[in-house]
Amino acid sequence: MNTQFTNQEKPTLVHVIAWMTLASGIVNLFWGIGASGAALHTFFGFICTPITILPTFLGIFEIIYAAKLMSNPPQQIQPSTNIAILEIVCILLANVFAMVVGILALVFYNDLAVKEYFARLNGTFVSAPAVATPAAITDRESAPVSSTSETKTEPEPPDEEAPKN
Numbered sequence: 001m002n003t004q005f006t007n008q009e010k011p012t013l014v015h016v017i018a019w020m021t022l023a024s025g026i027v028n029l030f031w032g033i034g035a036s037g038a039a040l041h042t043f044f045g046f047i048c049t050p051i052t053i054l055p056t057f058l059g060i061f062e063i064i065y066a067a068k069l070m071s072n073p074p075q076q077i078q079p080s081t082n083i084a085i086l087e088i089v090c091i092l093l094a095n096v097f098a099m100v101v102g103i104l105a106l107v108f109y110n111d112l113a114v115k116e117y118f119a120r121l122n123g124t125f126v127s128a129p130a131v132a133t134p135a136a137i138t139d140r141e142s143a144p145v146s147s148t149s150e151t152k153t154e155p156e157p158p159d160e161e162a163p164k165n
Contacts, residue, residue: 010074011113017105018069024087024101025062031095032056055093058086076122079109 039045087102
């Protein structure tokens with residue numbers, strides 16, 4: 001394990017993602033167990049029980065992922081957009097809390113500090129956005145013009161010694 005990452009400071013948004021994911025995991029566990037228990041009371045619900053179990057499995061994955069995010073020293077882990085998307089899909093089972101957590105997690109994963117944290121944690125480096133530097137502009141302007149391209153000619157200034165009529 002890399003010892004260089006043990007003292008790495010986690011951004012606040014990473015802590016927020018971890019706590020939100022943990023809370024959503026606990027809610028999804030109870031939501032899935034409750035929905036499955038309620039569905040077992042009718043024949044149609046018994047047939048739909050596999051659908052009502054899905055939040056339970058999502059809750060287990062959320063709790064495991066949140067535990068990895070909270071671990072000290074931090075583990076190498078990628079941002080889990082799949083879990084965030086599945087949290088949003090929980091709206092199909094009327095779980096609004098998980099949907100809000102999923103949307104916020106996706107927004108927080110796109111924060112620059114969070115991206116840099118995961119890049120440093122995993123040993124990959126995020127390239128900075130392409131920005132034209134003054135040196136690049138100067139180099140481009142001083143580049144020779146090819147002979148096949150048309151060159152613009154500037155109009156000649158008027159002669160100063162033109163006869164006056």
